[in-house]
Amino acid sequence: MNNSGSVLSYISIDDVLRDSDELTLFISRTGTIILINSRGSEILGSPANDIQGMNWFEDFIPDSSREHVYNEFRSNLNDPEIHVFNQDYPVLCSGETEKQVFLYNRIVTDEDGIVMCIMVSGHLIDGSFDSQDELINDEEIYRSFVENSNDAIIVHKDGIIVYVNNTAKRITGYIEDEFYGSSVLDFISTDYKPMVLKHMTDRMAGKDTPSVYDIEILRKDGDIIPAEISISTIHYKGERAQMATLRDLSSRHSLEEQLRQIHKMEAVGQLAGGVAHDFNNILQVINGYTELAQGSLEKDNPVLEMLQQVSQAGERASSLVRQLLMFSRNQLIVTKVLDLNEVITEHLTMLERVIGEDIVLEFLPSKETIYINGDQAMIGQILLNIFLNARDAMPEGGEIKVKTKRVFLDSEFCKTHSSSGQGYYAMLSISDTGCGMDKGTLSRIFDPFFSTKGITAGTGLGLSTVYGIVTQHDGIITANSKPENGTRFRIYIPVVDKDDVIEELLPEHEIVEETSKTIVITEDDENVRILASAILSEAGHEVITAANGEEAVLLISDSPDSVDLVVLDVIMPILGGYEAADRIREIRPDLPLIFCSGYSKGQNHKDIDKHMERSRFLSKPYSMTQLLNAISELFSETQ
Numbered sequence: 001m002n003n004s005g006s007v008l009s010y011i012s013i014d015d016v017l018r019d020s021d022e023l024t025l026f027i028s029r030t031g032t033i034i035l036i037n038s039r040g041s042e043i044l045g046s047p048a049n050d051i052q053g054m055n056w057f058e059d060f061i062p063d064s065s066r067e068h069v070y071n072e073f074r075s076n077l078n079d080p081e082i083h084v085f086n087q088d089y090p091v092l093c094s095g096e097t098e099k100q101v102f103l104y105n106r107i108v109t110d111e112d113g114i115v116m117c118i119m120v121s122g123h124l125i126d127g128s129f130d131s132q133d134e135l136i137n138d139e140e141i142y143r144s145f146v147e148n149s150n151d152a153i154i155v156h157k158d159g160i161i162v163y164v165n166n167t168a169k170r171i172t173g174y175i176e177d178e179f180y181g182s183s184v185l186d187f188i189s190t191d192y193k194p195m196v197l198k199h200m201t202d203r204m205a206g207k208d209t210p211s212v213y214d215i216e217i218l219r220k221d222g223d224i225i226p227a228e229i230s231i232s233t234i235h236y237k238g239e240r241a242q243m244a245t246l247r248d249l250s251s252r253h254s255l256e257e258q259l260r261q262i263h264k265m266e267a268v269g270q271l272a273g274g275v276a277h278d279f280n281n282i283l284q285v286i287n288g289y290t291e292l293a294q295g296s297l298e299k300d301n302p303v304l305e306m307l308q309q310v311s312q313a314g315e316r317a318s319s320l321v322r323q324l325l326m327f328s329r330n331q332l333i334v335t336k337v338l339d340l341n342e343v344i345t346e347h348l349t350m351l352e353r354v355i356g357e358d359i360v361l362e363f364l365p366s367k368e369t370i371y372i373n374g375d376q377a378m379i380g381q382i383l384l385n386i387f388l389n390a391r392d393a394m395p396e397g398g399e400i401k402v403k404t405k406r407v408f409l410d411s412e413f414c415k416t417h418s419s420s421g422q423g424y425y426a427m428l429s430i431s432d433t434g435c436g437m438d439k440g441t442l443s444r445i446f447d448p449f450f451s452t453k454g455i456t457a458g459t460g461l462g463l464s465t466v467y468g469i470v471t472q473h474d475g476i477i478t479a480n481s482k483p484e485n486g487t488r489f490r491i492y493i494p495v496v497d498k499d500d501v502i503e504e505l506l507p508e509h510e511i512v513e514e515t516s517k518t519i520v521i522t523e524d525d526e527n528v529r530i531l532a533s534a535i536l537s538e539a540g541h542e543v544i545t546a547a548n549g550e551e552a553v554l555l556i557s558d559s560p561d562s563v564d565l566v567v568l569d570v571i572m573p574i575l576g577g578y579e580a581a582d583r584i585r586e587i588r589p590d591l592p593l594i595f596c597s598g599y600s601k602g603q604n605h606k607d608i609d610k611h612m613e614r615s616r617f618l619s620k621p622y623s624m625t626q627l628l629n630a631i632s633e634l635f636s637e638t639q
Helices: 004-008 038-044 056-060 063-077 134-139 139-146 166-172 193-204 248-295 303-327 340-355 376-393 411-416 462-473 526-538 551-557 577-587 605-609 624-639
Strands: 022-027 033-036 084-093 097-109 115-126 152-157 160-162 212-218 225-235 237-249 336-339 359-364 369-373 398-408 423-432 477-480 486-495 518-521 543-544 563-571 593-597 615-619
Touching: 022 038, 022 097, 033 038, 038 084, 056 063, 056 084, 063 084, 063 097, 063 398, 084 225, 084 518, 097 134, 152 225, 166 212, 166 237, 193 212, 193 225, 212 237, 248 526, 248 624, 336 340, 336 376, 340 359, 340 369, 340 376, 340 398, 340 423, 369 376, 369 486, 376 398, 376 423, 376 462, 376 486, 462 477, 462 486, 518 526, 518 551, 526 543, 526 624, 543 551, 551 563, 551 577, 563 577, 563 624, 593 624, 615 624
Parallel strands: 359 398, 518 543, 518 563, 563 593, 593 615
Antiparallel strands: 022 033, 022 115, 084 097, 097 115, 152 160, 152 237, 212 225, 225 237, 336 369, 398 423, 423 486, 477 486
């Protein structure tokens, strides 16, 4: 029976094929072969599928050696202090040929210490050695099993290091000579030294200690690396020693942090989107009645100036809501194929004026043209918000450097950055020479309403808006910064071919004056419903109102030919706008529709895409002019 599924949930499949030149297999406590690599299959002379499920001791060890090998194996397996041990014995290859092998056994346990399986890896013993003992005691042979391990391996006696593999040197930044004679504790972060020292002391005193636990490794350059340490008792050069196997958890922690950030942003985004939706309905009433009031007054009326202030405040509030919608990924984007270098160049002149003369701006475009499917205005928003933050970080002047490059992101990078998948991306890098940020600040820069500038200096939505725009473009954004060392943002957006067109702008139509039409206003917010009715009535149209989609469907069903157009709010109780549109189109396929929402296209933009023929979409708060123009455009299409 193949139990590889349950075992591989606790170990990495990479371990199975760690060294393709070695025989590597996983066996159960009783010897059942769970998994074997291609080299092992080659050595044993049978297909891997045939070997899996067979018993290692019964099927591959000669009768003369089987009992001794199995007893030695069981003895080591039952010793709670031993997690790694070596064996050498003959094995049967192709069913009958005996070949001597040297094997390295590693006991694999779950988080509770229960043995899941044993990883057996090794190779055929080369007859060029004078004796078997010489082979086993040769340190170079021992190193061959561990030197290229994906994990750092450190062997120590009484806490003093006597051996390290290449991975230990790579992840810590120290050279080999700097390890030998040093204490294991010298490479542990200050916060974790007391715990590690206690476990080491308890183990040497024969007390029970955890064999696997999390620590932090102190690199030579001062950086801290999260790691998992597994302690095993081994025999090294004929003496009892401890082997520490350290697994770098940086990628796992990065992925976990990415997932936490995504969940947090989604939760706050839902809140922000909901607030924006309700606020847009309120602004619709404020701005709409302000516009109606302005139109009803003579030009010399002093109240007009006051209404103008109300109108400007309403527009600023609308802008704030649009930022919330960008962050919550509910803002309408109109994408087309863009030359990224060209878009950046077009924005730089304006941005130079924004950042001031004391900041040097340098643009290093890629030598090749890079095309993306993007919203040009929103790419400008990305640049503007990051530039404003860079300017504030350099009050005495400095430098902003912008670079573009076509890059390939592999599956490992995409997996740890929650991307849609590996492939070619356009990389936009924006760096400054400002004051930089500490880790605490850096971890919160994309949080909405987080700001280091004080409550009077801004909304704290700048970088959260950038985050929302990038994710709407199926992209990735990363930030690196250290105090007094500036900040660098890297934005990755999938590249497209020049001729790719994913979404086009709606066609423009000449607006013509129209006679009175019968229009159904469908809106659950009574104040907005009354306002829209007033706007259309003043424009000379006959208006019928409905409080939800179901009422609108009934109105059309009762008199399908008497209605010329239906205005539908997208989010309504009982029956929403898109669902109502489906039923209305069954009754009157040619009936023009206008969808309205405090979200961009509601919560699912695919819904409106299938209704785009003879339709328009208005984001709340819309102006009286926008509503009337949308109506005129639709009627002009039918003539």
